[in-house]
Amino acid sequence: MRLYSVEVEKAVERIRKIGAKTVCIQLPDGMKPYAKEIADAVEMETKARVLIWLGSNFGACDMPLGLNKMGIDLLISWGHNVFHKKEGW
Amino acid sequence: MVTVDVMFLDAPYSGSVELSKDTIRYLQDQKFKRVGLYASVQFVNNLERVEKRLEELGIAAVTSRADRTHVKGQLLGCDNYHDSLRLEEDIDCYLYIGDGRFHPLALVYGQKDSTKMKEIVCNDPIQKKMTLMGIDDIKNILKKYRGSLMKFFTSKTVGILVTIKPGQEQLRPALELEKKYPDKRFYIFVDNVISFDQLENFNFIDVWVNTACPRVGFDDQEKFMRGVINLNDALLAQEVLSKDSVFNNLPSATRR
Numbered sequence: 415m416r417l418y419s420v421e422v423e424k425a426v427e428r429i430r431k432i433g434a435k436t437v438c439i440q441l442p443d444g445m446k447p448y449a450k451e452i453a454d455a456v457e458m459e460t461k462a463r464v465l466i467w468l469g470s471n472f473g474a475c476d477m478p479l480g481l482n483k484m485g486i487d488l489l490i491s492w493g494h495n496v497f498h499k500k501e502g503w
Numbered sequence: 504m505v506t507v508d509v510m511f512l513d514a515p516y517s518g519s520v521e522l523s524k525d526t527i528r529y530l531q532d533q534k535f536k537r538v539g540l541y542a543s544v545q546f547v548n549n550l551e552r553v554e555k556r557l558e559e560l561g562i563a564a565v566t567s568r569a570d571r572t573h574v575k576g577q578l579l580g581c582d583n584y585h586d587s588l589r590l591e592e593d594i595d596c597y598l599y600i601g602d603g604r605f606h607p608l609a610l611v612y613g614q615k616d617s618t619k620m621k622e623i624v625c626n627d628p629i630q631k632k633m634t635l636m637g638i639d640d641i642k643n644i645l646k647k648y649r650g651s652l653m654k655f656f657t658s659k660t661v662g663i664l665v666t667i668k669p670g671q672e673q674l675r676p677a678l679e680l681e682k683k684y685p686d687k688r689f690y691i692f693v694d695n696v697i698s699f700d701q702l703e704n705f706n707f708i709d710v711w712v713n714t715a716c717p718r719v720g721f722d723d724q725e726k727f728m729r730g731v732i733n734l735n736d737a738l739l740a741q742e743v744l745s746k747d748s749v750f751n752n753l754p755s756a757t758r759r
Contacts, residue, residue, distance in 0.1 A: 475670030
C-alpha cells in the first residue's frame with residue numbers, strides 16, 4: 415500500500431476545469447519518486463504538458479518563481495496546504 | 504510574485520492514524536492529564552481515533568491554529584519560536600502525531616526561551632511506535648547558536664540573508680536591525696535558496712543573520728563558519744541572553 419494518497423484525480427479535475435495547457439508539479443523530497451506516476455497519469459488523462467520542478471519544496475512558503483514567464487498555467491504542489499505568510503517573526 | 508494558479512494537495516496518510524501501545528503506556532505512566540496535540544499536514548485531518556482514545560484515557564487534548572497554518576492542530580517546521588503556536592492553555596506535554604523528526608523538533612526549539620521545557624511525545628502512526636524529544640536533542644546546536652548570538656552582540660559587520668521567495672521574504676523586518684543597532688554595519692544579501700557554499704566568499708562578514716526559513720538558524724548552524732542567528736533573536740539579543748531560560752542554562756554539550 416502507498417503511504418500517502420497522491421489524489422491525481424483532484425489534479426486532473428482542476429486542470430480540466432481551468433483548461434490548463436502546461437502544468438508544473440512540485441513535490442517534497444519524500445514524494446519525488448511519485449513524479450513519474452503523476453506526470454504519466456496527468457498527461458494521459460488531460461491534454462496538458464507536465465513539467466516537473468527539480469528543486470526544493472520545503473513547504474508552502476517555497477513556491478518556484480518565474481513560472482508564468484514559461485507559459486505555465488498551473489502549479490500543483492503536493493504535501494503542503496495553504497500558508498499564511500506573517501511579516502516578521 | 505507567483506502569478507500562476509496554485510493548487511495544494513495534502514497527500515494524506517493512507518493508513519489508520521492511531522496511538523501506539525507504547526504511547527498510551529507512557530502517557531498513563533507519566534499521569535499526563537492535558538496534552539498539546541499537533542500533527543503534520545498528512546495526519547492532521549484524520550485525528551478522530553487519536554482524540555477518541557485520549558478521551559477514553561481521561562486525557563484532555565488541547566490545540567491551536569498556529570500563525571501560518573490553515574488548519575487547527577497543524578504543526579509546521581517554522582513553528583519554532585515561542586509564540587507562533589498561539590497555544591493558550593497550560594499542558595503537561597506535547598503529543599505529536601506524524602513521522603520524522605523535522606516537525607516535532609520545532610516544538611523543542613520553540614521552548615528555548617522558556618524556564619522549563621515540556622517533553623514532546625512523538626507518536627508515529629506508520630512505524631506504530633513512540634519516541635521522546637527534549638533538550639538533549641538540540642543542546643549541542645543551541646550551544647553553537649548561543650555562541651553565535653554572543654558573537655553578533657559584539658560584531659561590527661553583519662550579513663543579513665534575505666530570500667526572494669514570496670512566502671519567506673522578510674526585507675522590511677530585516678531593516679529593523681539597522682535601527683536597533685546603529686553602531687553595526689549591516690550588508691544585505693539576496694538569494695533564492697541560501698547558497699551555503701557562497702558565504703565564505705564574503706570574508707568581511709563577522710556573523711550572519713537569517714531572515715528566510717526560521718529553521719535555517721538552527722538546522723544549518725554548522726554550515727556557517729562564522730555563525731548564524733535568526734532575525735527574531737537578533738532583534739532581541741540582549742533580552743534573550745539575559746533571561747532565566749533553558750537556552751541560558753544548557754546542560755553540558757556532548758559529542759554526537
